[in-house]
Amino acid sequence: MRRIRLxxxxxxxxxxxxxxxxxxxxxxxxxGGSQENGGSTVTVGSTNFSEQLILAExxxxxxxxxxxxxxxxxxxxxxxxxFPALEKGDIDLLPEYNGSVLSFLDPKAxxxxxxxxxxxxxxxxxxxxxxxxxxxxxxxxxxxxxxxETADKYGLAKVSDLKGKASQLVVGGPPxxxxxxxxxxxxxxxxxxxxxxxxxxxDAGGPLxxxxxxxxxxxxxxxxxxxxxxxxxxxxxxEEDKPLEPAQNIxxxxxxxxxxxxxxxxxxAISSKITTEELTKLNKLVDIDKQDPEKVANxxxxxxxxx
Numbered sequence: 001m002r003r004i005r006l007x008x009x010x011x012x013x014x015x016x017x018x019x020x021x022x023x024x025x026x027x028x029x030x031x032g033g034s035q036e037n038g039g040s041t042v043t044v045g046s047t048n049f050s051e052q053l054i055l056a057e058x059x060x061x062x063x064x065x066x067x068x069x070x071x072x073x074x075x076x077x078x079x080x081x082x083f084p085a086l087e088k089g090d091i092d093l094l095p096e097y098n099g100s101v102l103s104f105l106d107p108k109a110x111x112x113x114x115x116x117x118x119x120x121x122x123x124x125x126x127x128x129x130x131x132x133x134x135x136x137x138x139x140x141x142x143x144x145x146x147x148x149e150t151a152d153k154y155g156l157a158k159v160s161d162l163k164g165k166a167s168q169l170v171v172g173g174p175p176x177x178x179x180x181x182x183x184x185x186x187x188x189x190x191x192x193x194x195x196x197x198x199x200x201x202x203d204a205g206g207p208l209x210x211x212x213x214x215x216x217x218x219x220x221x222x223x224x225x226x227x228x229x230x231x232x233x234x235x236x237x238x239e240e241d242k243p244l245e246p247a248q249n250i251x252x253x254x255x256x257x258x259x260x261x262x263x264x265x266x267x268x269a270i271s272s273k274i275t276t277e278e279l280t281k282l283n284k285l286v287d288i289d290k291q292d293p294e295k296v297a298n299x300x301x302x303x304x305x306x307x
Contacts, residue, residue, distance in 0.1 A: 002030055011168070013076065017066050018271055028053070035061045035228075036085060041069045041070065041071050042063060042068055042069070042070055042071070042092045042093055042254075042258055042263060043070075043071045043072070043073055043090075043091045043092045043093070044056050044059050044060045044063070044070060044071070044072045044074075044091070044092070044094075044283065045072075045073045045074065045076055045082055045085060045086065045090075045091035045092075045094050046071070046072075046073075046074040046075060046082070046094065046095060047075075047076065047077065047078055047079060047082050047094075047161070048075050048076065048077055048078065050283060050286040050287050050293055051140060051173050051226060051279065051282075051283050052074075052075075052095055052285070053074055053075060053293035053294075054279075054282050054286060054293045054296055054297050055095035055250065055274075055285070056072060056074050056094075056095055056296070057072075057074075057293055057296075057297035058270055058293045058297045058300070058301060059093060059095060059252060059267060059270070060072050061297060061298055061301055061307060062266045062267065062269065062270055062301060062306055062307070063263060063267070065266070065306070065307055066262055066263070066265075066266040067262070068262065068263060068266070071211065072097065073090075074090055076091075079100070079101075081255065082094060083101075083104065083141055086130065086253070086254075086255065087128050087129070087130070089255060091252040092254055092255050092258040093255070093258070093259075093263075093267075094253050095250060095251075095252060095255070096132075096250075096251050096252070096253045097109075097139075097140060097248045097249065097250065097251070098114065098117045098118055098121055098135055098213065098246075098247060098248065098249050098251045099111075099112075099117050099141075099245065099246030099247050099248045099249075100246075100248060100253075101121060101125075101132075101248060101253065102117050102120055102121045102124070103246065105121070105124045106120070106124060107123075111246055111247070112227030112243040112244075112245070112246050112247065113243075113247055114135065114247040115275075116247075117246050117247045117249075119134065123286055124257075125253065129255060129256050129257065130253055130254065130255060130256060131253070131254060131255075131256045131259055132251050132252070132253050132258070133251065133252045133253075133254065133264055133267050133271065134251070134252075134267075134268040134271045134272065135249035135250065135251040135271060135289060136138070136250040136251065136270075136271040136272070136274035136275070137249070137272075137274070137275050137276070138226070138249065138250045138274045138275050138276045138278070138279045139225070139226075139247060139250070139276055140224055140225055140226040140248055140250065140276075140279065141224070141225045141240070141245050141248045142182060142183075142222060142223075142224065142225075142245055143222075143223050143224065143225040143237050143238065143240070144159060144162075144220055144221070144222065144237070144238045144282075145213065145220070145221050145223045145225070145230055145235040145236065145237050145238065146213075146219060146220055146221070146222050146235065146236050146238065147213060147214070147216075147233075147234070147235055147236070148234055148235070148236055149302045150169075150219050150220075150236075151236040152211045152272070154168070154169070156236065156238060157236070157238065157239060158169040158238055158239040158241045158242050159187070159191060159193075159238045159241060159242070159244075160191050160239075160241050160242065161238070162187070162191070162193045162238070163191055163192055163193050163194070164194075164222070165270070166187075166193050166194050166195065166196045166220075167195065167196065168197055168198055169196055169197055169198050169219040169220055170196065170198045170199075170200060170217070170218045170219050171196040171198070171199055171200070171218060171219070171220040171221070171222075172200040172201075172202040172208075172209055172212050172213075172217070172218035172220070172222065173199075173201075173202060173203075173204060173209065173221065174200070174201070174202070174203060174204040174222065174223050175201045177199075177204075177222055182244055182245045182246075183222075184196070184199070184236055186244045186245075190242050190243070191242060191244070191297075196220070200217070200218055202218070202221075202222075204222055204223075205221070205222060205223040205224045205227055205229070208234065209222065209223065210229055213233070213235065214233060221235075223235075223237070225237060225276070225280075226276060226279045226280045226283050227280070227283060227287070228280060228281075228283045228284025228285070228286075228287045228288045229287065229288065230280075231280070231284070232284065232288045250271070250274055250279070252267045252271065265298055269306060270301075270306060273304050273306070278300070282297075282300060
């Protein structure tokens, strides 16, 4: 899964750009995290898309409310940059996705349900001095979207409906989609879906895919299931009716030496309230309505009685 998976060249570019991240003048954006003994400050990090910013702002706000001294280092780059920073102690806490982290740490993992994923993930994190707290009901998974016109024309409601029709359709998504197990190879293996008429290398649910879908340059686009753009554009999100992707529950992952009972209680209280529906609404406020992620996070927490 995720927008934050990039190839080697992109990772190198992210590393080169970290000096400029977060508007931090000339200092490295990852310098100055809490000490390995846990210290009194918890540094919350995030990767580089709006959902992550919203979640990280939520974590920071409830920890401050609980009396924890908090620093934030947001929008740092992709997982290949940020997760090692968590391991080293440059940051102490990240909003994450359980299935994506499992695949990141064990590319051969085959677990799909939340319980299976969490069970497999726990020892991998423990070996790195990390721990996953309670996961939320919300999931943000890779998905396939079509316009309503395309859905009506070809009778598409579920991913399995693509079988027997893919050869007539143009699909678009990030280049690595062509080789990832949960991408085109997975559609062929799990659903028996034949090759598409054409593959167009675009982005992952971003402006290129949005434009291509709406203009009819592609018929099927790779998106993320909590994107506000899906409802905003009237697209049909195809239901995943066979287990292809692992569970992708939102979960706080932190350094064990920094996760006190006070911190765990505050973060677990958030996780229990974040549903897929709520997260999708919050993403729309930021991505479509252009509201500030911190304001969106604080307004939602206040509504939920957490601030």
